[in-house]
Amino acid sequence: MTADTRTRRPWWLRVSMIAAVVVGIACAAPTAYAAWTAQATAQGSVSAGRVTATLSGDLASVLTNAQMTTTRSVTLTNTTAGTSTQHAQTSLSLAVASGDATLASSTTLVAWPVTAAAQCTPSAAVGAGSAQSTWAAGLTLTSTLARGQSAAYCVRTTAGVGAGIASGTRSLVASASATVSVGTFRAEPPAVSGTLSTSGIYQHRVVENVWIRSQVTGQPGCMDVTGGVNAPPGTAVGIYTCHSEFTANYWNQQFSMVDVSGQYAVLAMRAPSGTVLQATGGGVTIAKRDVGSVYQQWSPQTNGTTWQIVNLGTGMCMTAPASNGPLTMSACTRSPSQTFSLGNLSGLAPQDPDTYPGDSDAPADSDPGALDSPPPPVAAGRTRDSLGHDSADIAEAAEPTGSGPSSGTPVSDGTAEDRVTIDGLGDDESTEGDSSADDTATTPHGEPAARDESHLRKD
Amino acid sequence: MSPSPRRAPRGSSRDRTPVEGNRRVRVGRHLSIAAALVAVVATAVTMSTATGTLALWNDSVEIPDATIEVGSMGLTIAAGSGSAPAGQTTVLLGAQTWATMLPGDVVGVPITLTNPGTVPVQVSAALDSAAAGQSDATFWIQQGACPAAGTAGVRLTGQPQQVPGAPLSGDSTHCLHVALSPQIAATRQGTTIVPAFTLTFTAAPERTP
Numbered sequence: 001m002t003a004d005t006r007t008r009r010p011w012w013l014r015v016s017m018i019a020a021v022v023v024g025i026a027c028a029a030p031t032a033y034a035a036w037t038a039q040a041t042a043q044g045s046v047s048a049g050r051v052t053a054t055l056s057g058d059l060a061s062v063l064t065n066a067q068m069t070t071t072r073s074v075t076l077t078n079t080t081a082g083t084s085t086q087h088a089q090t091s092l093s094l095a096v097a098s099g100d101a102t103l104a105s106s107t108t109l110v111a112w113p114v115t116a117a118a119q120c121t122p123s124a125a126v127g128a129g130s131a132q133s134t135w136a137a138g139l140t141l142t143s144t145l146a147r148g149q150s151a152a153y154c155v156r157t158t159a160g161v162g163a164g165i166a167s168g169t170r171s172l173v174a175s176a177s178a179t180v181s182v183g184t185f186r187a188e189p190p191a192v193s194g195t196l197s198t199s200g201i202y203q204h205r206v207v208e209n210v211w212i213r214s215q216v217t218g219q220p221g222c223m224d225v226t227g228g229v230n231a232p233p234g235t236a237v238g239i240y241t242c243h244s245e246f247t248a249n250y251w252n253q254q255f256s257m258v259d260v261s262g263q264y265a266v267l268a269m270r271a272p273s274g275t276v277l278q279a280t281g282g283g284v285t286i287a288k289r290d291v292g293s294v295y296q297q298w299s300p301q302t303n304g305t306t307w308q309i310v311n312l313g314t315g316m317c318m319t320a321p322a323s324n325g326p327l328t329m330s331a332c333t334r335s336p337s338q339t340f341s342l343g344n345l346s347g348l349a350p351q352d353p354d355t356y357p358g359d360s361d362a363p364a365d366s367d368p369g370a371l372d373s374p375p376p377p378v379a380a381g382r383t384r385d386s387l388g389h390d391s392a393d394i395a396e397a398a399e400p401t402g403s404g405p406s407s408g409t410p411v412s413d414g415t416a417e418d419r420v421t422i423d424g425l426g427d428d429e430s431t432e433g434d435s436s437a438d439d440t441a442t443t444p445h446g447e448p449a450a451r452d453e454s455h456l457r458k459d
Numbered sequence: 460m461s462p463s464p465r466r467a468p469r470g471s472s473r474d475r476t477p478v479e480g481n482r483r484v485r486v487g488r489h490l491s492i493a494a495a496l497v498a499v500v501a502t503a504v505t506m507s508t509a510t511g512t513l514a515l516w517n518d519s520v521e522i523p524d525a526t527i528e529v530g531s532m533g534l535t536i537a538a539g540s541g542s543a544p545a546g547q548t549t550v551l552l553g554a555q556t557w558a559t560m561l562p563g564d565v566v567g568v569p570i571t572l573t574n575p576g577t578v579p580v581q582v583s584a585a586l587d588s589a590a591a592g593q594s595d596a597t598f599w600i601q602q603g604a605c606p607a608a609g610t611a612g613v614r615l616t617g618q619p620q621q622v623p624g625a626p627l628s629g630d631s632t633h634c635l636h637v638a639l640s641p642q643i644a645a646t647r648q649g650t651t652i653v654p655a656f657t658l659t660f661t662a663a664p665e666r667t668p
Contacts, residue, residue, distance in 0.1 A: 016493050038580070040536035040543075042570060042658040044552035046596045046637050049559030050649035082559025083566070085608075183562025183641045185648045 049082040051187040053090075053180035057117070060194030061174075063107075063159040065201055065299070065332045066315035070157050073120035074176045074192055077150040087144040088180045092153060095138035097193055099172025104136035106162030107196070111141055111155045120154035127154075135174060135196070145180065157196060161204035161263060161312075166304045168334075171197035200332050202301035202308060206259040210344045211270055213253050215242055216320040217306055217339040223318075223327065225252040225286055229271035237277060237284040238326040246345060254345060257300060264297035264312050279311040284318060284327040306339040308332055532576035534662035540604070540632045543573040552635075557596075560639040560652075567605035567636040572627055572660060579626035580662035583619035590656035591617030595643045598636070598658065605634035612636070619661060626665045 057074030078088050094111055096104045112130035114120060133139040135157065145151050155176070163170060177191040214223040216239055224240035225231050229252045243250040251271035258266040266289065267277040275286035279295040290296060294313030301308050309318035316329035317338045332338060536550045537543035543550075556568055574580050585591075586598055601612025602624035612634070613620045624631055639652065 010489065013489050013493055017496055036532055036578075036664055038532060038534035038548075038574075038662045040534045040548040040550075040572065040660045040662075042536060042538075042550050042552060042635065042660070043655065044556055045554050045651065045655050046557040046560065046639070046653040047554070047651040048595075048639060048643065048647050048649060049561050051561065080561070082561070084559070084561040084564050086561055086563060184643055184645045185562055186645065 048185070049080065049084065051088060051180055051182050051185040052079045052081070053077060053088075053178065053187040053189045054079055055092075055176060055178045055189040055192050057155075057176060057192045058194055059155060059174040059176060059192060059196065061157055061196050063157070063163065063196070063198045063201065064315070065301075065310045065317065068159045068201075068312075068315060069122065071120050071122050071124060072155045072157075072194070073114075073117035073152055074155060075117050075150050075152045076145065076178050076180070076189075078145040078147050078180055080147045080180075080182070080187075082147070084147060084182065086182050087146050088182045089142070090145045090151060090178060090180050091140055091142050092151075092176060092178045093138060093140045094133075094135075094155060094174070094176050096135050097173040097175040097191075099196075100170040101136065101172075102165070103159075103163050103170040103172050103196070103198065105134055106160040107135050108158040108160065109133050109135050109139060109155070110158075111139060111153050113141065113143060114152050114154055117152040117154075120152070124154060126156070135172065159198060159201065161299045163198050164201045164204040164299070164301050165198075166203050166302070168200045168202050168303065169198055170201075171195055200334060202303050204299045205302050206257045206265045206300060207342065207344070208257055208259055209348060211251075211254040211256055211348075213242065213343040213345055214255070214307075214309070214340040215343065217336045217341060219320065219323070221320065221324055222253045223255070223340070225269060225272060225275075226326070228252050231272050231286065233272075233275055233285075233287050234280075235272075235286050236326045237286060238324065239320045240324050257298075260297075265300055266296060267298050267300075267309075279314050279316065279329050282328050282330075284329065300342075307342050308334065308338050309340065530576065530578035530664070532574060532578040532580050532662060532664055534580065534582065534627075534660060535573045535575065536660065537571045537573070538568065540569045540571055542630050543571050545575065557637045560596075560637070562639055562643050563641040565608060565610050565636055565638040567599075567634040569605055569632050570635050571630055571632045572622070572662075573630045574627040574662060575629075579628040579665045581665050582622040582624075582627050582660050582662045584613075584615055584622050584658055584660050585619040586615050586617055587657040587659075588617050590653050590658075591615075593653065595640050595647060595652045597638045597640070598656070599638065600636070601634050602631065603634065604632065605636070610636050610638050615658065622660065627662065 054077045055074060056077075057072065059072050059074070061070035061072060063070060074092065076090055076092055078090070080088065092111075094109060110126055110130055110132045112127040114124075114127060129141070129143075131139045131141055141153060143151055157174075172195070173193050174196045175191050175193040178189055180187045180189070215221070216223075219239065220241055221239035222242035224238055226236045226238050226240075229249060231252070240253070243253050246254075248271065252269065254270040255277065256268050256270065258268055260266060268289075269275045269277065269286055272286060274288065276289050276296050277298065278285055278287040278290075278293065280287070287293075287296065295311060297312040299310040299312055301310055310316070310332060311318070311329060314329055315332075317332035318340075319328045319330045319335075320337045320340075321328070322337070330338075535543035535545065535547045537547060538550050538552060550570065552568060552570075557566055560566060572582060584600060590596075590598065597610070598615040599610045599612050600615055600620075600622055602622070612623050622633065624633070635658070643652075
């Protein structure tokens with residue numbers, strides 16, 4: 001007998017042992033258990049929805065000198081179907097789809113949410129939640145939007161003077177696009193686009209450093225301060241026969257352009273000294289410098305041959321009468337009465353608008369040319385001219401530069417008005433005289449006048 | 460050295476061969492072992508389940524005549540918060556119930572479970588394997604009306620989960636929520652997430668100690 005056979009137990013013994021254990025365990029359960037059960041079922045299905053949205057509006061605009069700002073609107077609607085109560089996250093982006101990069105970078109873009117697109121009027125104040133940029137940089141506005149709701153946005157575009165071009169027209173395609181998302185689901189409705197263009201906005205150019213005379217196209221008249229070199233502020237500016245002399249008594253036909261931050265020009269009269277041109281009512285007057293006045297902000301615009309003088313406060317162009325008489329301001333049409341030939345008289349002109357009495361455009365400490373403050377010391381070997389300019393600065397200013405207006409212009413001594421031509425300016429066809437020290441000259445209008453040298457610095 | 464087999468005495472009235480004698484001895488021994496095991500288990504069970512002392516003195520008292528009735532139980536279901544009709548054991552929750560769900564949405568519908576019987580029952584619920592095996596939509600059940608937002612109660616799986624609430628006796632309204640995962644893939648937008656699910660409720664009499 002082997003070990004296996006010795007230890008193997010019969011089957012009935014094994015069964016009885018297992019049964020005993022099972023019965024024991026079953027009997028040891030502390031609770032009773034019934035085998036009754038009942039069942040019921042619920043059946044259904046689950047499906048995901050789709051986030052949908054629409055974008056509508058109109059971004060097409062034509063910018064002109066009279067309307068440098070346009071206000072349009074776009075409306076984003078969350079059209080998601082279903083019963084979800086979740087608010088969608090929305091993102092509205094405004095950008096240039098294609099077109100003129102210069103126009104894109106020189107137009108200011110402001111957008112803000114409103115409750116209704118109808119609120120987007122030209123006079124509407126920019127509301128809360130606004131964002132500002134340029135069309136070149138674009139901008140994005142975000143918000144939340146419940147299902148079925150709409151969000152309207154005003155889109156305001158303002159052209160800067162940099163939008164001008166010799167052809168008078170630039171254009172780009174502005175685009176508004178949006179995303180509407182709930183969690184990982186999102187919708188991108190078709191974009192809204194429109195052509196943004198300029199019309200009749202010519203190249204803004206400020207010819208600095210020189211005294212300029214403006215002659216009406218096709219007329220013998222020049223821009224002229226009525227009443228002569230001693231006329232008080234408020235005096236009208238008109239058209240009068242171009243002077244043939246350029247002494248101080250005839251300086252009421254001479255002005256200079258002073259650039260202010262590249263945004264506009266101040267047109268400063270040589271005489272009456274301390275005055276600038278201002279659009280007043282329907283005309284043009286001389287006035288004390290007032291930094292806060294948009295009516296003293298001008299945009300000299302050229303097509304490469306002739307100029308139009310646009311007042312940025314009114315959007316109107318300086319307009320000459322048919323013959324001698326006061327200037328008026330009217331909508332720019334590029335008619336001959338609104339185009340001028342600018343003659344560069346080459347006399348050195350102040351470049352800082354602070355030269356003229358009144359409020360300052362710049363901090364006082366950067367105002368070396370102010371009449372009521374002493375000029376900075378002149379370096380050794382240099383002199384100061386009658387207007388207080390350092391001779392070195394004068395020479396430097398007259399040096400031809402790539403973009404400067406005085407290329408090829410001989411340096412003036414500041415007293416003799418040397419007739420020259422500036423690139424891009426129309427020829428000054430007047431005949432010049434040489435009487436810079438002519439104290440006995442008559443007024444431009446034939447009346448004797450005392451020379452006004454009050455604007456000259458007395459070093 | 461192995462023990463020598465025990466031999467029966469010669470001339471015995473039970474004249475057996477030595478082999479037969481040994482087998483009888485082994486059988487008897489095994490029977491004794493089995494009986495002992497049963498006795499030990501029975502004793503252990505008795506001792507472990509006894510809650511009082513065991514007295515050898517017994518007494519008895521008669522109780523009045525009584526009627527022993529058999530209890531009843533059942534389970535019916537209905538959509539909404541009204542009583543389930545008798546015998547209705549399946550409810551179809553319309554396709555629109557959980558249609559057009561967006562990521563993060565939680566949509567609940569009330570269902571009413573009814574136990575028309577006399578014995579309170581415990582109710583458990585389990586999803587079918589397909590519904591339980593996906594993660595884009597989760598199923599939850601809680602007792603009472605559906606809350607305004609969010610999930611609550613017990614998340615349902617493929618394994619029976621006890622339905623919250625006291626043992627069911629009569630009607631009980633519960634809220635069956637379905638939540639769509641906030642992380643669901645964007646490509647699932649506009650698609651069917653769970654084509655058909657079956658939620659099985661099982662009722663069993665309450666266990667009593």
